[in-house]
Each structure stands twice: as C-alpha cells, then as structure tokens.
Amino acid sequence: MKPTASRPTSRDVARAAGVSQASVSLVLGGKWRGRVSARTAETVREAAQQLGYRPNLAARSLRTGSARTAMLVVPALTGDFFAQVHAGAARVAGEHDFGVVLYPSPEGIGRAPDPFDSARAALDGVIASSMAAEALSSLQDGGLPLVMLDSEPSDPMASAVVNPDIADGMRRVAAHLLDLGHRRVAHLAADVPSWTFRLRARALHEALGNFPGAELVATRGAALSVQDGQRAADELLALRPVPTAVVCDDDVLAAGVCKAARRAGLSVPGDLSVTGFDDLPLATALEPELTTVRLPAQEVGAAGMRALLAVLDGQRPATTTLPVALAPRASTGPAPH
Amino acid sequence: MKPTASRPTSRDVARAAGVSQASVSLVLGGKWRGRVSARTAETVREAAQQLGYRPNLAARSLRTGSARTAMLVVPALTGDFFAQVHAGAARVAGEHDFGVVLYPSPEGIGRAPDPFDSARAALDGVIASSMAAEALSSLQDGGLPLVMLDSEPSDPMASAVVNPDIADGMRRVAAHLLDLGHRRVAHLAADVPSWTFRLRARALHEALGNFPGAELVATRGAALSVQDGQRAADELLALRPVPTAVVCDDDVLAAGVCKAARRAGLSVPGDLSVTGFDDLPLATALEPELTTVRLPAQEVGAAGMRALLAVLDGQRPATTTLPVALAPRASTGPAPH
DNA sequence: GCGACGACGTTATACGTAACACGCGAGGAG
DNA sequence: CTCCTCGCGTGTTACGTATAACGTCGTCGC
Structure with a gap:
C-alpha cells in the first residue's frame, strides 16, 4: 500500500452527514449558533467522529492566514x-x-x-x-x-x-550571605552577552555596595560549563585573603567552584560558601546541595x-x-x- | 498599522519580473531546465530577491501534500x-x-x-x-x-x-569493572518501561554471568531522579557483604549512588566503584567524575x-x-x- | 517549401478549508 | 394580503502554490 493513506476531508464528512461542506465547516468551527440546527450539528459531529476526520492544517492556514x-x-x-x-x-x-x-x-x-x-x-x-x-x-x-x-x-x-524577578533573586542571595556574616564576597559571572546576566551582576554590586562593611572583592567571567567555571574559580581562590563566599551566575558555574574548592583544600561550606542560580537538577545532585535561586x-x-x-x-x-x-x-x- | 504586514506572493514576483506566476514557480522550484531561458530565470530571481519573497509554506504544502x-x-x-x-x-x-x-x-x-x-x-x-x-x-x-x-x-x-550499541556499552562497563577485580556487582536499574533499559539489564546480566566467579548480587529499580536513585542505593548499600561496585542505568542514578555512599561513610572509588550511562554534563560536574558510557x-x-x-x-x-x-x-x- | 520538433512561456486547474452572500419557507406585524 | 425578519442551510469564492496541458514562434531535416 501507499505510504500516504489519503485522509477524509470536510467534503467527505458532508457527504456522510447528508449536508453541505459549508455546514461541516461551521459546525466543526463552533460558529453555528443560529446558523445550523442542533440536530444537524449533532449529525455532522457524529459523521466526523465516525470517519476520524482531522482538518487539514495547511488548507486552514492558507485560508485564514493563521497557523495557530x-x-x-x-x-x-x-x-x-x-x-x-x-x-x-x-x-x-x-x-x-x-x-x-x-x-x-x-x-x-x-x-x-x-x-x-x-x-x-x-x-x-x-x-x-x-x-x-x-x-x-x-x-x-x-x-x-x-x-x-x-x-x-x-x-x-x-x-x-x-x-x-532576577534582581530580586540576586538581592535575596546577597541578604542571605550577609545574614550569615559574609563580608568578603567574590562574583563568578557568566561570560554571556545577555541582559539577564548583566542584571545579575548589577544587582549583586548594588546589594553589597549598600551594606556597610561588605565588599565585592573580585569578579571573574566564565563560559557556562563546569570546566570553565572551575578554571575561573581557581583564580578567585588564589586571592589573598581568600573570599569567604562566591556568588555564581548559574548552578553550573557553582559546580565548578565546588570542585575548585575541594582541590584547593577548602571545605564547603566550612571555609567557603557557594551560591548558584536557576535551581537546575544539578543543584541537588551535588554534595553539598547548592543554595540557589529558583526561577518560576x-x-x-x-x-x-x-x-x-x-x-x-x-x-x-x-x-x-x-x-x-x-x-x-x-x-x-x-x-x- | 495592522500586525500582519502582507507578504509578497509569487504573483507579485511575476508582475515585478514581467512574467507569469507559473514561470516564477518553475524558476524558484529549480525545475526550469529547458522550460525557461537563463536570462528570464535570472530576472525572476532578482525580482524575488528584491521583494524579499518567501514561499507560503501552507499553500505549498496544500498543493504538494508534503510539508518537508x-x-x-x-x-x-x-x-x-x-x-x-x-x-x-x-x-x-x-x-x-x-x-x-x-x-x-x-x-x-x-x-x-x-x-x-x-x-x-x-x-x-x-x-x-x-x-x-x-x-x-x-x-x-x-x-x-x-x-x-x-x-x-x-x-x-x-x-x-x-x-x-547499548549492549556493547554495557559489556564494556562490565569488562572495565572485571578488569579492576570487582566480582560482587549490584545493578541500579531505571524503572522505566523502555526497550533501552531492558537491554541494559540483560547485557549486564549476561556479561557477569559469562565470567567465572563474578556475581550480580542485587538489582533495584528507581525513577530517573537523583533522589530516587539515592533511596534505592541506600537499600543496595545495606546489603551484607556490601557490593564493591554499583552499575547504574543512567548518570542521574549514579549521582544518587554517590550521595548515598558518602552518607554511608563509603568512599568512591576506594570502597565502592560507581558507573553511569549516557555521559551527561552531570558526569563531569560530580566529584569524583563519573565513569560512564558516551552515546553518539x-x-x-x-x-x-x-x-x-x-x-x-x-x-x-x-x-x-x-x-x-x-x-x-x-x-x-x-x-x- | 513543408512538416516536425524544440525552446520558451502561458493558461488553467486543483489542493481543503472558511466564510460571504444568498435562497427559502414560516411566522409576525401592519 | 403584503412585507419584513429570522432560522436554517447551501452555492460559491478565494487563499498561494505547483504542474499538466496547451500555444507560439523559429529552425532544421528532407
């Protein structure tokens, strides 16, 4: 048999129901109020059901100009x-x-x-x-x-x-860390030219800047991969004195920081606190599980x-x-x- | 202005090029050899380019019955x-x-x-x-x-x-573990009714069964999440004597095993070897990085x-x-x- | 010099649907 | 009795494209 078994058209339904094609279109389109009797409409719907009719989307789209x-x-x-x-x-x-x-x-x-x-x-x-x-x-x-x-x-x-509300998320991260007594914070930014990441950076800067005694000690950029995050984190952890917390633009980067910290002999969260962003499944797969921001x-x-x-x-x-x-x-x- | 700025049709192109719509269709469809002169074809293409013409896919699909x-x-x-x-x-x-x-x-x-x-x-x-x-x-x-x-x-x-070649992948995992001296192996299966997972289980069973002295000591099923994997792994690690290796149907499950092992005081890979499957990005985010099977x-x-x-x-x-x-x-x- | 043929185009049609513009009784108002 | 309205449907057309069927020249073979 041919691979393309021809499907029933609205005309086939019309024939089966004993009405015109126009009526089928009206009934199935739901615009039959006051145009077609309820009895006829029911007959049409039964015939369509019987034949397994599905409207041809190409034709509909051609006619209406809308593809839905x-x-x-x-x-x-x-x-x-x-x-x-x-x-x-x-x-x-x-x-x-x-x-x-x-x-x-x-x-x-x-x-x-x-x-x-x-x-x-x-x-x-x-x-x-x-x-x-x-x-x-x-x-x-x-x-x-x-x-x-x-x-x-x-x-x-x-x-x-x-x-x-990205800015609010980053503010909550900052508040959380400040609550825990962190004052020397580093930022691991996503090296992606996107509005959302620019906003994350700005919100973090502002939140820390507005808090007396707090300081954003360094910022590094990295591509969105664990490996790049780890490399950038190595630089951040080489700073002296070492930051007490690293805020990351993304959970993937945070995973890189955790790896770098372990290699540097720092315990998380004992020596270093790490935060992610986005709450990916990765966040709960890591150990320790990541503090992060859940987006809706x-x-x-x-x-x-x-x-x-x-x-x-x-x-x-x-x-x-x-x-x-x-x-x-x-x-x-x-x-x- | 209206949101739908009407786009040029093949007829518009025809008018602009001074030919019929049919010729436009032939030229742009690439079937003009011997039907349209090279000069005319060029004119048509220029007009189409000029107007930014794009064929209406709904109409084409309606006519040809194929949507490509x-x-x-x-x-x-x-x-x-x-x-x-x-x-x-x-x-x-x-x-x-x-x-x-x-x-x-x-x-x-x-x-x-x-x-x-x-x-x-x-x-x-x-x-x-x-x-x-x-x-x-x-x-x-x-x-x-x-x-x-x-x-x-x-x-x-x-x-x-x-x-x-799923079966071959699983055989390689088994061979790798047997090479390392493992004999008491457990299987953490994905609790998903899919052919690929049934095959993974069977290949592992066979590979271990064919090796004298090796034994598949237990099998547990789990949904494809870190949390479920961890719960099932808890059961596997409660066995006595404890298996020396756990083979997982998926990297996500392997992440769960790693968490469970750490909570149980077992070091990976010192006390317990763990393998995943699929080589997800997760595999290199974890510590230690996962031994796994990379699919093409x-x-x-x-x-x-x-x-x-x-x-x-x-x-x-x-x-x-x-x-x-x-x-x-x-x-x-x-x-x- | 005549039929045929090939190169170049055009006209016409169909795809399946939505919806406009009618037709046709029946019933109510004037 | 006539005219209008309203309920219920139907004939018809158009959407934009691809292609089959059909001219119309000029040229070539004989």
Whole structure:
C-alpha cells in the first residue's frame, strides 16, 4: 500500500452527514449558533467522529492566514530550565487550541540555514528567550509578533516582555550571605552577552555596595560549563585573603567552584560558601546541595504564551515580572572567624 | 498599522519580473531546465530577491501534500542528550531542505491534548525516541512514516530503527569493572518501561554471568531522579557483604549512588566503584567524575533523519547500529581486598 | 517549401478549508 | 394580503502554490 493513506476531508464528512461542506465547516468551527440546527450539528459531529476526520492544517492556514502555532526559541536544550518554560507555554497554548514548536537557536545547532525561514510562513508569533540578538534579526522583516523572555524590558523589537524577578533573586542571595556574616564576597559571572546576566551582576554590586562593611572583592567571567567555571574559580581562590563566599551566575558555574574548592583544600561550606542560580537538577545532585535561586520556569513560559495571545488579539500587554524564591541548602554557612 | 504586514506572493514576483506566476514557480522550484531561458530565470530571481519573497509554506504544502517537515518526539527536554540528537537531525535535515520540529512527549508536558493532532497534517514523518508506546498509538492511523530511536529493532510500528550499541556499552562497563577485580556487582536499574533499559539489564546480566566467579548480587529499580536513585542505593548499600561496585542505568542514578555512599561513610572509588550511562554534563560536574558510557547522540539524530528521508524516498532502510565508547573516569577503581 | 520538433512561456486547474452572500419557507406585524 | 425578519442551510469564492496541458514562434531535416 501507499505510504500516504489519503485522509477524509470536510467534503467527505458532508457527504456522510447528508449536508453541505459549508455546514461541516461551521459546525466543526463552533460558529453555528443560529446558523445550523442542533440536530444537524449533532449529525455532522457524529459523521466526523465516525470517519476520524482531522482538518487539514495547511488548507486552514492558507485560508485564514493563521497557523495557530507559536515558535519558542531557546538558546539551548540542555538543562531543565527550558523544558519547564516549554511545558508552561504548551499548557497555555493547549487551552487556546494553539500549538508550540520549539526551536533551539542557531548557535546550538551546527550550521543551520536560517531556521526561521523554514517555518516563518506557518507561524503566528515567536517567543524568544534571552539570546544573541543576531539570531532574531531575521525576524524583523517578518512582521511577526515577538515576545521576549528574561530580557531588556524596553527592547524595541519586542511586542511584549516577560521576566522573572532576577534582581530580586540576586538581592535575596546577597541578604542571605550577609545574614550569615559574609563580608568578603567574590562574583563568578557568566561570560554571556545577555541582559539577564548583566542584571545579575548589577544587582549583586548594588546589594553589597549598600551594606556597610561588605565588599565585592573580585569578579571573574566564565563560559557556562563546569570546566570553565572551575578554571575561573581557581583564580578567585588564589586571592589573598581568600573570599569567604562566591556568588555564581548559574548552578553550573557553582559546580565548578565546588570542585575548585575541594582541590584547593577548602571545605564547603566550612571555609567557603557557594551560591548558584536557576535551581537546575544539578543543584541537588551535588554534595553539598547548592543554595540557589529558583526561577518560576513554568510560569515564565505560560506568561509568555499568554502575552503572545494578547498581542495577537490586538492588545498591548504590559511587561510582566514574576517572583522568584531563594532555595537555601547546604552549600552556604556562617562565615569563618 | 495592522500586525500582519502582507507578504509578497509569487504573483507579485511575476508582475515585478514581467512574467507569469507559473514561470516564477518553475524558476524558484529549480525545475526550469529547458522550460525557461537563463536570462528570464535570472530576472525572476532578482525580482524575488528584491521583494524579499518567501514561499507560503501552507499553500505549498496544500498543493504538494508534503510539508518537508519532520517531527522529533523526545521523552524529555532535560539533559544534554536529546539536544545533541536534535542537533544531528537538524543538520541532516537542513542539508535536504527539510525542517525539524521538536515535540516533548505528553508526560513531559502537563495535560496536553494529543500533541500529534495539531501537527499531523503538516508533517511528513516522525522520529521518536524510546518512550511509552501509548504516546505513539495515535500515529498508527495517521499513516506517517515512523523512525524509532534506541528501540526494539523488530518494532512493527517502525518504518526504520536507529540504535546506539547499548549492549556493547554495557559489556564494556562490565569488562572495565572485571578488569579492576570487582566480582560482587549490584545493578541500579531505571524503572522505566523502555526497550533501552531492558537491554541494559540483560547485557549486564549476561556479561557477569559469562565470567567465572563474578556475581550480580542485587538489582533495584528507581525513577530517573537523583533522589530516587539515592533511596534505592541506600537499600543496595545495606546489603551484607556490601557490593564493591554499583552499575547504574543512567548518570542521574549514579549521582544518587554517590550521595548515598558518602552518607554511608563509603568512599568512591576506594570502597565502592560507581558507573553511569549516557555521559551527561552531570558526569563531569560530580566529584569524583563519573565513569560512564558516551552515546553518539549527534549521530543518532543524524542517522534517524537520514533513515526518514530514505523511507520517504520509497526505500526500506535496514536497522542502523552506532558504536559507543566507554569514558573511564575517577568513580571506578580497583576492588577493595 | 513543408512538416516536425524544440525552446520558451502561458493558461488553467486543483489542493481543503472558511466564510460571504444568498435562497427559502414560516411566522409576525401592519 | 403584503412585507419584513429570522432560522436554517447551501452555492460559491478565494487563499498561494505547483504542474499538466496547451500555444507560439523559429529552425532544421528532407
């Protein structure tokens, strides 16, 4: 048999139900109030069910100009965070008869011919997380609504912005460490040109600067890998006097710091407190478990999808900020001395 | 202005180039040899470039019945593995003017109305990794080609199968431990009803059974999380005499074993050797770094996409098996005594 | 010098759906 | 009795593309 078994069309359903194709479209589209009798509508639905009819999305999309599909652009598939974001977006989308396709941004894939090209025409909008602006430039002329996640609120490209309250998260980290008596703190920053990391750095600087006696003794940048984090941490731990705490932009970097500390003969949290960010599964796999900041990943995705639906509806949604929480665990303790 | 800035159609290009729409379609479709002069073809291409023309995929798909898009169904977005699989698939797809959309399987998302429904009509085929068969059942009547990854080779649903050589990986793990003198080995299995995990168990049993003096002293199952792995490991480490090595179906489970060992006062690898599987980023974040099996994730995705293209081309590709490698690290050492 | 053929284009059509613009009774108002 | 309205459906069209079927020249073989 042929691989493509031809599927029933709305015309087939119409024939089976003894009505016209137009009526089938009205009934199945849910807009039959006052146009088709309840009895007929029921007959149509039964016939459709019987035949296992599914509308041809290409045809619908061609006719309406809308694909009822959003694209979620993420910087990488790795880690649990964007899985959660996608889950949230997919949930809200499902509630509105919308689909979501996932697109890892180009740098994640090897060489990919402009990934938007292949899908742009079939899309209603894009939800993109903080990432290199270059990957988004090809969207500008597409005229597609764009919702940005975890990004500069006043971004001119974005139709809407949804942010977890990054600054507040970093302030909580700082307060937690200050409470424990830490005064000499180092910062291990993610060496990624993204708004969210710039904000993390600024919030930490401010929080420590506003506290009399506290000092940010050093900052190092590192790529988002355990190995790079470890290398940068080696430098931080070589400082004299050694900092009593290292604040990291990400859990992965914190894992690197823990390794470096152990190699340097420092115990965590006895000699050195370490904090992460994002609360990846990694955070509880390490020993000691990482003190970190939990972002509402599901809610970010869901709010992003809601914002996109609002934009498509002609509204102009305000920037949304979602609360975050500190997850205090075993990698932080009282400052030595 | 309206959110939907209307895009140029092939008719617009035709008008701009002073030819008919049909010629535009021929030229841009690359089938103009002997039908259109080189001069005219060039004119058309220039006009298209000028207007920034992109074909409407919905219309093309409606006309041809093919969407040039494959769907990759993965059990979860978490972890680095499926990111690699996707990257490989996307690379091969790009080389053939094909697109790939990613679909996390339903259990990953909350409650999602059959995810295939929303996309089925716009797809040419599906690539699915080992997962609950239930999620795939709705594909059966769709008549779509289905390529399975890391799954039962004789699966009747599958048009083709691509597997990393799981059994060989597990045999290498066993050989590595036997080389180090281990004889009393425990197995921490993933409590997931998937072919790949059944195969891992069987390969381990056989490898140990074939070696005189070696013994598989216990098996426990656990869900794929650090916490569950740790709980199951507690039971394994309570055995007397205690095993000298624990083989895990996954790196995440191995992380749980490491935590349990430390709490039980056992040093890794001094008192206990631990092995993982899959070589997730987690494996090198832990201390000691995990001995594990590296799967050719990129190649699995690429081979899957090639198989799908072959099926669409009318061929019947054979089952593909890809080689794996042992990554010996610090979590394994000579057996005590 | 005539038929045929090849190179170059065009006209016309179909894909499956959504929705506009009608038709057609029946019943109520004037 | 006539006209309007309203409930219930149907005929028809358009979306943008790919391609089969069909001209229309100029050229070449005989």
